[in-house]
Amino acid sequence: MASRIKLLPEGLINRIAAGEVVERPASVLKELIENSLDAGADRLEIDVEAGGKKLVRVADNGCGLNREELFLCLERHATSKLDAQSDLTSIETLGFRGEALPSIASVSRLSITSCADEKAGGFRVRVEGGRVQGLEPAPANRGTIVEVRDLFFNVPARRKFLKTEATETGRLLEAAQRYALGRAGLRLRLGDGRRTLLAVDERHDQAARAALLLGRETAGDLRPFELQRGDLRVWGWLGSPSSAQKNSGNLFVYVLGRPVRDRLLTKAVLEGYGRTLDAGRWPAGLVFLE
Numbered sequence: 001m002a003s004r005i006k007l008l009p010e011g012l013i014n015r016i017a018a019g020e021v022v023e024r025p026a027s028v029l030k031e032l033i034e035n036s037l038d039a040g041a042d043r044l045e046i047d048v049e050a051g052g053k054k055l056v057r058v059a060d061n062g063c064g065l066n067r068e069e070l071f072l073c074l075e076r077h078a079t080s081k082l083d084a085q086s087d088l089t090s091i092e093t094l095g096f097r098g099e100a101l102p103s104i105a106s107v108s109r110l111s112i113t114s115c116a117d118e119k120a121g122g123f124r125v126r127v128e129g130g131r132v133q134g135l136e137p138a139p140a141n142r143g144t145i146v147e148v149r150d151l152f153f154n155v156p157a158r159r160k161f162l163k164t165e166a167t168e169t170g171r172l173l174e175a176a177q178r179y180a181l182g183r184a185g186l187r188l189r190l191g192d193g194r195r196t197l198l199a200v201d202e203r204h205d206q207a208a209r210a211a212l213l214l215g216r217e218t219a220g221d222l223r224p225f226e227l228q229r230g231d232l233r234v235w236g237w238l239g240s241p242s243s244a245q246k247n248s249g250n251l252f253v254y255v256l257g258r259p260v261r262d263r264l265l266t267k268a269v270l271e272g273y274g275r276t277l278d279a280g281r282w283p284a285g286l287v288f289l290e
């Protein structure tokens with residue numbers, strides 16, 4: 001039977017997009033952290049429950065959203081980070097496609113409480129499986145709290161695909177660590193309802209963060225480097241070949257402040273070591289490319 005071409009309804013489009021943006025609780029956390037940083041926040045309070053399957057909440061002290069923006073941010077391709085004149089080759093924000101919030105909202109119970117202007121007060125919007133349930137005034141300090149509950153409650157096939165609570169918590173922690181390591185001025189706390197899993201504040205410089213997150217021994221072995229070639233600057237800290245380990249878990253690469261996992265960049269770091277590094281070994285390090 002010949003099938004006819006049809007335009008898909010918005011809700012289905014969002015759930016398809018969610019498949020690309022949202023794989024697991026850690027990918028939700030990554031999107032929320034990046035939004036907070038793009039909003040100029042330097043304080044993040046993160047709470048997770050049941051490996052993020054029950055709850056991922058990020059509270060920030062960024063610029064906040066006003067009443068209209070609370071609706072708008074849930075629309076696809078709604079972003080404050082680009083406009084018609086923007087040059088796609090010079091983006092300095094972490095996000096810009098305007099897809100994360102509508103995608104996450106379509107596969108969870110989401111609420112955003114935000115205040116952009118303390119005189120106007122705060123507002124909260126609640127969305128369930130992509131349907132806006134309501135918008136009401138809510139007490140709030142300047143900044144934003146995004147709460148994502150029951151991820152994939154309406155997509156059981158994806159929910160089943162999630163790993164154990166401990167594994168998902170581990171991935172949430174790794175995601176938070178990448179940002180905590182990459183920005184010296186950032187204050188960040190991650191808790192799972194019982195314990196604090198990670199806490200850094202402005203008193204921790206990058207060396208202290210590395211010591212906290214990679215362990216004293218690994219961090220103590222790191223040496224600073226810096227190189228400028230034309231517009232390109234690469235700098236950071238790298239560990240000695242003799243303390244390289246059998247996986248790349250201690251090697252963190254950032255492009256314009258954004259943590260990236262990219263084979264080509266990792267390979268470039270390994271090639272920089274030349275033959276001093278045995279095959280199948282990865283050094284510890286923080287590499288910033290600007």
Ligand code: ADP
Pocket residue numbers: 031035036039060062063064065073078079080081094095096097098099100101102143144
């Ligand atoms: P993108 O980050 O690609 O613009 P998102 O769907 O992640 O798309 O977010 C949509 C918009 O919502 C952002 O452009 C921003 O204006 C606003 N926004 C999202 N999170 C926050 C936040 N924590 N604080 C202030 N504004 C936010």
Ligand code: MG
Pocket residue numbers: 031034035094095096098100101
């Ligand atoms: Mg975003």
